[in-house]
Amino acid sequence: MSNTDATKSGSNLEKVLKAGDFAVTAELGPPKNADAEAVRAKARILKGFVDAANITDNQTAIVRMSSIAAGVLAHQEGVEPVIQITCRDRNRLAMQSDVLGAYALGLRNVLCLSGDHQSFGNHKQAKNVHDIDSMQLVHMVAELRDANRFQCGEEIKGVNPRFFVGAAENPFSDPIDWRPYRLGKKVKAGADFIQTQMIFNVPRFRDFMKRVVDLGIHEKTYILAGVGALKTPGMAKHMREHVPGIDIPDEILQRVEAVGKGIEDKAERTAAFQEEGIKICVELIQQMREIEGVAGIHLMAIEWEKVVPIITERAGLLPRSHWESERLKEAS
Amino acid sequence: MIVAEQKGLDEIKNSLGDAKRVLIVGCGTCVTVCFSGGAKEAAVLGSSLRMSTQIDGQGKDVSEATVQRQCEWEYLDTIRDRVEKADIVLSLGCGVGVQALAEHYPDAVVVPGLNTTFIGLPVEQGVWAERCAACGSCMLGSTGGICPIARCAKQLLNGPCGGSSHGKCEVSVETDCAWQLIYDKLKAQDRLHLLMEIAPPKDWRTGRDGGPRKIVREDLRLPKTSEAPSES
Numbered sequence: 001m002s003n004t005d006a007t008k009s010g011s012n013l014e015k016v017l018k019a020g021d022f023a024v025t026a027e028l029g030p031p032k033n034a035d036a037e038a039v040r041a042k043a044r045i046l047k048g049f050v051d052a053a054n055i056t057d058n059q060t061a062i063v064r065m066s067s068i069a070a071g072v073l074a075h076q077e078g079v080e081p082v083i084q085i086t087c088r089d090r091n092r093l094a095m096q097s098d099v100l101g102a103y104a105l106g107l108r109n110v111l112c113l114s115g116d117h118q119s120f121g122n123h124k125q126a127k128n129v130h131d132i133d134s135m136q137l138v139h140m141v142a143e144l145r146d147a148n149r150f151q152c153g154e155e156i157k158g159v160n161p162r163f164f165v166g167a168a169e170n171p172f173s174d175p176i177d178w179r180p181y182r183l184g185k186k187v188k189a190g191a192d193f194i195q196t197q198m199i200f201n202v203p204r205f206r207d208f209m210k211r212v213v214d215l216g217i218h219e220k221t222y223i224l225a226g227v228g229a230l231k232t233p234g235m236a237k238h239m240r241e242h243v244p245g246i247d248i249p250d251e252i253l254q255r256v257e258a259v260g261k262g263i264e265d266k267a268e269r270t271a272a273f274q275e276e277g278i279k280i281c282v283e284l285i286q287q288m289r290e291i292e293g294v295a296g297i298h299l300m301a302i303e304w305e306k307v308v309p310i311i312t313e314r315a316g317l318l319p320r321s322h323w324e325s326e327r328l329k330e331a332s
Numbered sequence: 333m334i335v336a337e338q339k340g341l342d343e344i345k346n347s348l349g350d351a352k353r354v355l356i357v358g359c360g361t362c363v364t365v366c367f368s369g370g371a372k373e374a375a376v377l378g379s380s381l382r383m384s385t386q387i388d389g390q391g392k393d394v395s396e397a398t399v400q401r402q403c404e405w406e407y408l409d410t411i412r413d414r415v416e417k418a419d420i421v422l423s424l425g426c427g428v429g430v431q432a433l434a435e436h437y438p439d440a441v442v443v444p445g446l447n448t449t450f451i452g453l454p455v456e457q458g459v460w461a462e463r464c465a466a467c468g469s470c471m472l473g474s475t476g477g478i479c480p481i482a483r484c485a486k487q488l489l490n491g492p493c494g495g496s497s498h499g500k501c502e503v504s505v506e507t508d509c510a511w512q513l514i515y516d517k518l519k520a521q522d523r524l525h526l527l528m529e530i531a532p533p534k535d536w537r538t539g540r541d542g543g544p545r546k547i548v549r550e551d552l553r554l555p556k557t558s559e560a561p562s563e564s
Contacts, residue, residue, distance in 0.1 A: 136531075170495075175492070178515055197494060244494060
């Protein structure tokens with residue numbers, strides 16, 4: 001990584017990672033409506049507990065408020081957004097146009113994704129785009145910054161967008177042997193940081209990271225390990241059976257299931273599940289911190305944002321850096 | 333080959349409207365080998381339409397003719413009389429066949445009896461699968477002879493995505509993950525280095541995105557009459 005003091009993008013997340021602090025990001029899903037307050041309320045929950053929040057881009061191919069719009073709202077609330085961009089819905093023109101707009105609106109991080117196939121979502125009849133793939137998207141956004149040129153090669157005259165560029169990796173998807181190399185390719189394409197799929201099987205992830213470290217990839221990018229907060233045993237089972245690359249060991253599933261046994265009261269049972277989900281998540285974070293090459297965590301508490309302050313507190317990840325106060329100082 | 337499926341009888345009947353004399357035109361090429369629009373399928377569909385329209389009182393006069401290749405005008409000349417006598421022509425050719433008929437016989441009302449589905453091959457008896465998307469710039473040399481444009485649900489060029497699981501695509505457990513196939517093939521051939529290179533964004537101009545395509549081969553064109561060499 002660069003030895004100079006200057007950051008590539010000026011983003012808070014980049015500053016935290018560059019300083020060598022163990023980074024914390026979380027997920028903020030925009031609403032399936034046009035309610036700005038829904039985004040603001042979620043952002044207020046996360047504020048001060050994360051370095052940045054990922055704003056999903058029509059996740060699972062379901063129409064939601066745009067990630068850039070929701071990102072601006074979160075930003076106004078003092079949470080730095082990471083804008084997700086998928087290749088499913090836009091071609092290279094639209095993506096670059098969005099990247100210019102997002103930068104103009106003050107956003108500084110992007111996460112480049114292929115996008116879930118539209119057959120999973122609520123507009124199954126839609127035509128998908130996939131003009132470019134996530135690897136090419138990473139490279140395109142990095143080149144807008146580093147080469148000051150559009151994908152077509154034309155020079156950007158004036159302000160160029162200088163984003164901190166992220167990519168995803170799913171360590172347990174197939175072909176397993178290929179995954180560390182694919183990660184290496186994304187870094188070569190220009191990924192400044194990597195966010196992994198949710199990891200529950202830590203020994204397996206350790207093996208993956210060992211291969212990543214052996215290849216020296218961790219020295220060229222920041223890897224944020226995905227950790228999930230299991231809200232219910234049903235959610236755990238669903239993810240284990242239906243989400244590719246999510247490996248929830250029996251032991252973890254049994255823990256979540258066992259804790260609710262014998263509790264008659266529904267609210268109490270839910271509370272017991274959730275408490276166990278939080279405990280597991282905290283343990284996972286502690287284990288991730290010990291793994292060489294892991295620069296931080298990405299906490300996926302889907303539609304459960306309020307648990308983020310609890311988990312970050314219990315995992316000893318607080319306080320987060322004071323980006324917000326810095327920003328206010330700069331503004332004044 | 334071009335693989336097509338026959339439309340349902342109700343849809344076909346609806347498309348015929350009030351036309352009395354119906355000529356079904358089969359094709360002896362791709363759609364014959366994929367059992368959707370050859371002479372046999374034309375005969376079966378003809379019988380179905382005759383019976384069905386007898387029962388519902390429409391009593392259509394349905395006949396069939398199958399040409400060797402519906403996508404070439406000279407083969408269509410062989411059925412000129414029959415086309416001209418028909419009120420409607422029901423093509424059992426692929427989309428090209430339908431258009432060739434419509435273009436060659438401007439006065440004829442031509443409707444499709446098939447849904448042209450893809451360019452593919454039979455992978456087992458009764459099963460066809462897509463293999464080519466006709467993108468106009470073939471990259472099979474670097475992907476082990478397996479096309480990610482036609483066979484990856486996201487047309488990834490640097491795949492596989494995170495949805496590849498046990499060799500299958502996230503979209504359907506019935507579908508092989510093209511990138512798993514590519515990986516396995518190149519690994520077996522000790523050519524995985526091909527996957528280490530970042531494939532740049534594809535130039536889609538050679539595909540449909542560049543507009544309707546046309547190939548002009550000057551070496552094959554006939555000289556224009558005015559330029560024809562004289563016999564003497």
